[in-house]
Amino acid sequence: MKKLIRLISAAIISVAFMGGVANAATCDGFITVTGPSSNNQVSCNDINDLVVNCTNNTVTATVNTQNGASGNGDVSFNNLGGNVQTGTVLNDNGNQVTVGAACGEGIVASTGGGGGGGGGGAPAAPEESGVGEALPDTANSIVAPVAIAGTAIGAASIVLSRLAVAVFRRHDS
């Protein structure tokens, strides 16, 4: 289930980044009045903020491509024959991705698989079997042995005391 959620999360994140690419679109502008000393500017300022708060082994691939093209200068009523200069295109393509493991993975059984290709290979994979039916007994309780010993000693004391009384009575009589 966790794996499925991770896959879905990764897919959502990927789509989100694709959206970021799509939104970094060119901006169109029209220059309608030209002439000496005229100054027409087409500016495009497109900022995409994406904050990713992910949990547990999230793999994100960031692809952010921006292409900028200055628009065509469309000159009308150009009686005086002024120069037309298309504007400068400035693409500020800053991309900040913060991935924080906000939730600890706790103690979860490893899901295996993975290993991945390349890079020298993983250490030898232990087998799943051979762990038995219980975790190692690393007990250090003296209470349980004392309780058992106490019960045994108590029972023995009763038996011995009754025997002693019986011996005493026989001897007395």
Next chain:
Amino acid sequence: MLRKLSYIASVIAIYMITIGTIGGLLYSSQLHGEPTISASQDQSKYQPVTLSVHTVSGNPTRIVIPDRTIDLPIDGGAYDQRTKKWTVSPLHANFAITSAAPNNRSGTTFVYGHGIDQVFGKIGDSPPSVGSSAVVYTDNGHVFHYELALVQNLKPSDTWIIKNTAGGRPRLIVQTCTGIFSEWRTMFVYQFKEVV
């Protein structure tokens, strides 16, 4: 005189039986209790770890937990199918040979030991704080550094934690027994930090 002694002995015996019975009941009730997290996770302690492409691994020979002045040799340990018991060294730590060897790539390294002062009793009685370190030395000269992420009590039957230890991020789990009757298998889960 003998009669009086007998009476006193009987009273003592009844007390012992009563105490033993109460102890037994407490023990069984503890076993059926739900595991509790003895140290909550501090989310801020989780930091991204850069995993090396070059895998470094080795057989563990020594474990050091500086916060509790624990410094122990590590023996190999395994579950004996015949006796149905795990190998537990009296005064050393044990590395479950079915778990992953310490490495910087993936898998869980499982080390366990008795809950006595000479072994892991100090962390059982007083768990180190989250973020404290543990160091594992290997036979090929590497030193693996880990950082405590969380402490959790499990039941003896929770063997899932040591099944399939090959996957996931590299980590170290130290287990020792805690509780009045050593009824808990307390897991100290360390995240891999670096290898030298």
